[in-house]
Amino acid sequence: MFHLDHDELFLPPPHGLQAHFQHLEAGNCRLCLYQNFEAAPQSHTLTPFLDVSYFKVPSGRVSKTPLGAAGMEFWAQRTKAHNYFLYYDNGKSAVKIPAQGVASRRSEDIAPTSVHVLYPPNNFKARACTVKRVKSAKQKGLQEMNLTWMKACHDEIVVGAKVLHYPATHFERLWRKYHHLGNFPAVRFGGELVVPASFHLEARDEYLKYSDKTTQQEKLKELLERAAFLSDEEVQSQLETGSVVSIDTVRESLRQGVWIPPRQLRPSLFSLLQRRPSKEAMERMQRMRRMPAEVLFEAVGLLKMESLDQGLQKVVEQLETRGWAACHLGLHGCLDARYGLEASQLKPKMSKGATVIENRVVDPTESPNALRGDWTLFMQEQGLTGPKGPAPTLTMLESALTDLGMQLDPRLRRSRLQLRITERCDGMLACYEEGGAYSAHLDNADGDGRVDGRVLTMVMYLNQNWDRRAGGELAIFEPEKGELGDEQVEGKLTWLKWYMVSPEANTLVLLLADRVLHEVRSAYAERYALSMWFCGQHAEYGGS
Ligand SMILES: O=C(O)CCC(=O)C(=O)O
Ligand SMILES: [Fe+2]
Structure with a gap:
């Protein structure tokens, strides 16, 4: 089970989807967190899947080097809130739901805590429903919650699968979004959680500042171009810092009408192991x-x-x-x-x-x-x-x-x-x-x-x-x-x-x-x- 929005795509790893699931199955994995990459358009488009091929790399994956830091800073200084990603940066999780008969407590098996994270319930369900419970879970500490199902995996067959997020690619769409949301509160859970400053709030404020549609659109257009868009030179410099990568599988597949698989990052493990010389x-x-x-x-x-x-x-x-x-x-x-x-x-x-x-x-x-x-x-x-x-x-x-x-x-x-x-x-x-x-x-x-x-x-x-x-x-x-x-x-x-x-x-x-x-x-x-x-x-x- 996996939740994707209309402005998101799931990109399987180069090895293919079946091989990916088999790998998860073999590792007895019930939950997989897919990292999300955020679209960095070069111009306004209503068909971003066809047009966008540069994406911001999740922050945890940007090099921890001066060059990587410069890449993050390049993005941060474009928004008031100094955000790297405009929207979420914590990936999205998929969970495996056991077949009927295998799980006796079927209905209890998964507890979604948000659209981003779904938890197996043995550890979390009871605590995940209300803010109060989430808070007490935090106090109790992760260790006590026995999160044995949580295992890190850095294989390409897992990390190579990703979510592509295209949240801000056209000013009119952005306007429609904030027109629809209106003056939404910057707090959640009835005020218990204050939403930190973000591009989301900056866009809301920009929308609310003006009353006529034309000016609102103009201002959101400026904001979008300033915060999200890349010129040709900026593409080159951000490819250098590593804050941006080119992913054109989707675009090419849509254009050609056949699936063009992503490139493999490195030779297969098998060929690497071949490099170990034999005893002779x-x-x-x-x-x-x-x-x-x-x-x-x-x-x-x-x-x-x-x-x-x-x-x-x-x-x-x-x-x-x-x-x-x-x-x-x-x-x-x-x-x-x-x-x-x-x-x-x-x-x-x-x-x-x-x-x-x-x-x-x-x-x-x-x-x-x-x-x-x-x-x-x-x-x-x-x-x-x-x-x-x-x-x-x-x-x-x-x-x-x-x-x-x-x-x-x-x-x-x-x-x-x-x-x-x-x-x-x-x-x-x-x-x-x-x-x-x-x-x-x-x-x-x-x-x-x-x-x-x-x-x-x-x-x-x-x-x-x-x-x-x-x-x-x-x-x-x-x-x-x-x-x-x-x-x-x-x-x-x-x-x-x-x-x-x-x-x-x-x-x-x-x-x-x-x-x-x-x-x-x-x-x-x-x-x-x-x-x-x-x-x-x-x-x-x-x-x-
Ligand atoms: O100490 C050295 O010269 C090299 C040691 C080494 O090859 C290693 O630790 O992998
Ligand atoms: Fe060595």
């Missing part, structure tokens, strides 16, 4: 040549602020052509000793590193790619952030790496990789004890099972005066042509090499998390590193 391939690879990697900016000594732009550009070029880059960060010399000390002091807090594939911790004996001998600690999870914490230098380093990731974002988007960073993960401090290693692996071979899984890895080494004879190199496997898993490449394994980076303080390695095979060679001394992963998407999100 791995053994062959181990015999490939090994040579020291070039570490960028080592001679310069300092990756100075004034040359940061050039430096980042060089890093992006390397990521484009080789999939990885090693560089010297050139921080002030006194920092090496401090972060080294902080890292070793945190050692007792670390736990054994584990490999997670499809949200499951992998038994290392099961998979040749999961043998790792490190001890790890996640910085924020352990509450280590902030200058007053036990690791101020590492905290600073973590935010510096975050900043680098954010600065790389617009450059990566423009590069041939067309990679968009959407957010960062918690920083991970790792220690390899003497003899510890991590066998060859891809950090994110299965896309993390998400639409926006980890795409970029950064590893910063923390070992002051590292003796190269102690080993512990990061070995990066570089296929000279094509990608790992390509048959052509597999057939020409002799062309391939490993590039070795010594884990010296201030050396930073960047690599594509879902493409570049790498391993940690065993060391004869304790070896520390700080890793950061950035999530993102390979192509424009949600477009179709």
Whole structure:
């Protein structure tokens, strides 16, 4: 059961509707919340399904980067209430109603709390009917309500399905709406709930300010154009910030009279998993040549602020052509000793590193790619952030790496990789004890099972005066042509090499998390590193 208004459409994922429902069924899902995308027209139209192909991305899906924030702000400053979406931004839910006979309490099975959310009743029904009850539910807290049916799912087959909302595409329609609604109150539930400022109220006020139809229409037209419409240049800039995507499946399907399915965002999970080399391939690879990697900016000594732009550009070029880059960060010399000390002091807090594939911790004996001998600690999870914490230098380093990731974002988007960073993960401090290693692996071979899984890895080494004879190199496997898993490449394994980076303080390695095979060679001394992963998407999100 699903409630859609006349200005909304349901867009199935690229995999098709049947596959989508089968997936929900297999996960025993009874409620699915579909995110809604809001139409951003370029001119007035009474046939928006045919004419509109740009949509605002739900706020939770806009990149948590400076560029993403600029995109949200672009929209916010267009309305008095500083809203991003003009209307609702919380999606709409569909629920599964069990067949008769399966559910004994059929009539009780679903309790709609609004047109947006429908709840299975065991948890909510009794509380959902009146405001008072909703309030007491809030006081009791979600935990007590035992919302076990609530599970997050980021698979493309779920997230790819969406609601397209076309609420404001023509001034005359807008006028008719507010003419019909008239002087509606800004409170609900008899005054208990005050409706916050919004475009909806701004439009009401604009309508009420004037008494003749022509002026009302003129004013609403201005408001609509100011708040919702995009010029060609604005389309381009908002596609860049990621606040807007192009979805032309509906338009094209209507124009051609046949269903044109949306594009798939990334290769199927199956083809991604193919990229995990077999045990035999791995053994062959181990015999490939090994040579020291070039570490960028080592001679310069300092990756100075004034040359940061050039430096980042060089890093992006390397990521484009080789999939990885090693560089010297050139921080002030006194920092090496401090972060080294902080890292070793945190050692007792670390736990054994584990490999997670499809949200499951992998038994290392099961998979040749999961043998790792490190001890790890996640910085924020352990509450280590902030200058007053036990690791101020590492905290600073973590935010510096975050900043680098954010600065790389617009450059990566423009590069041939067309990679968009959407957010960062918690920083991970790792220690390899003497003899510890991590066998060859891809950090994110299965896309993390998400639409926006980890795409970029950064590893910063923390070992002051590292003796190269102690080993512990990061070995990066570089296929000279094509990608790992390509048959052509597999057939020409002799062309391939490993590039070795010594884990010296201030050396930073960047690599594509879902493409570049790498391993940690065993060391004869304790070896520390700080890793950061950035999530993102390979192509424009949600477009179709
Ligand atoms: O410490 C390193 O050199 C890399 C570690 C690594 O590959 C990982 O944690 O995934
Ligand atoms: Fe790794």
